[in-house]
Amino acid sequence: KQEVTQIPAALSVPEGENLVLNCSFTDSAIYNLQWFRQDPGKGLTSLLLIQSSQREQTSGRLNASLDKSSGRSTLYIAASQPGDSATYLCAAETGANNLFFGTGTRLTVIP
Amino acid sequence: DTAVSQTPKYLVTQMGNDKSIKCEQNLGHDTMYWYKQDSKKFLKIMFSYNNKELIINETVPNRFSPKSPDKAHLNLHINSLELGDSAVYFCASSQQIGGGSDTQYFGPGTRLTVL
Numbered sequence A: 001k002q003e004v005t006q007i008p009a010a011l012s013v014p015e016g017e018n019l020v021l022n023c024s025f026t027d028s029a030i031y032n033l034q035w036f037r038q039d040p041g042k043g044l045t046s047l048l049l050i051q052s053s054q055r056e057q058t059s060g061r062l063n064a065s066l067d068k069s070s071g072r073s074t075l076y077i078a079a080s081q082p083g084d085s086a087t088y089l090c091a092a093e094t095g096a097n098n099l100f101f102g103t104g105t106r107l108t109v110i111p
Numbered sequence B: 001d002t003a004v005s006q007t008p009k010y011l012v013t014q015m016g017n018d019k020s021i022k023c024e025q026n027l028g029h030d031t032m033y034w035y036k037q038d039s040k041k042f043l044k045i046m047f048s049y050n051n052k053e054l055i056i057n058e059t060v061p062n063r064f065s066p067k068s069p070d071k072a073h074l075n076l077h078i079n080s081l082e083l084g085d086s087a088v089y090f091c092a093s094s095q096q097i098g099g100g101s102d103t104q105y106f107g108p109g110t111r112l113t114v115l
Helices: none
Strands: A004-007 A010-014 A019-025 A032-038 A044-051 A056-059 A062-067 A072-077 A086-093 A099-101 A105-110 B004-007 B010-013 B019-025 B031-037 B043-050 B053-057 B064-070 B073-078 B087-094 B110-114
Touching: A004 A086, A010 A019, A019 A032, A019 A086, A019 A105, A032 A062, A032 A072, A044 A056, A044 A062, A044 A072, A072 A086, A099 B043, B004 B087, B010 B019, B019 B031, B019 B087, B019 B110, B031 B073, B043 B064, B043 B073, B073 B087
Parallel strands: A010 A105, B010 B110
Antiparallel strands: A004 A019, A019 A072, A032 A044, A032 A086, A056 A062, A062 A072, A086 A099, A086 A105, B004 B019, B019 B073, B031 B043, B031 B087, B043 B053, B064 B073, B087 B110
């Protein structure tokens, strides 16, 4: 069964710094890898979706990469801002839109 | 305009009661889901429906029964509530099932507390 792990569990950085969040998954037979953002007390917002045939996706200051063979994905955030503070979740889709979520990385960007 | 809405936002109830959570999406999507996020913030899928048909039914006690009256609504009914049911329940929707390119849109969540 698919297991998704995220490290670190929490991260604090000063504003302006570039940072990388890591996600690993045990079963490489995935349809896609997705990154979400969750603000306290709110639902999830989709950030990026990388299909299994793709290596990376970019949206603004966010860049996500996927290495299926090694079971890893990274989310790179450039020039971090206090508004980026949230919990970031990655999820691997194994079929029929069945998403397996990681435990999240709680990011705090200090002004 | 709210894309995926859930009611109620908060639900506090006693053990043994029966309760329902409602979900509606106005995105015209074919597929809807229920997820449970536990106290450790771990998010796990419970059910998915495609055009009112059950597609995914993870290992969930049969006290939980989803009902989809039409493809814009997916309600969750819970019988005989237990302390361990306390969690945040999220509804989500996506355009279709399969294909590997569908983004899921999440509702704001319903925080259920069982006393």
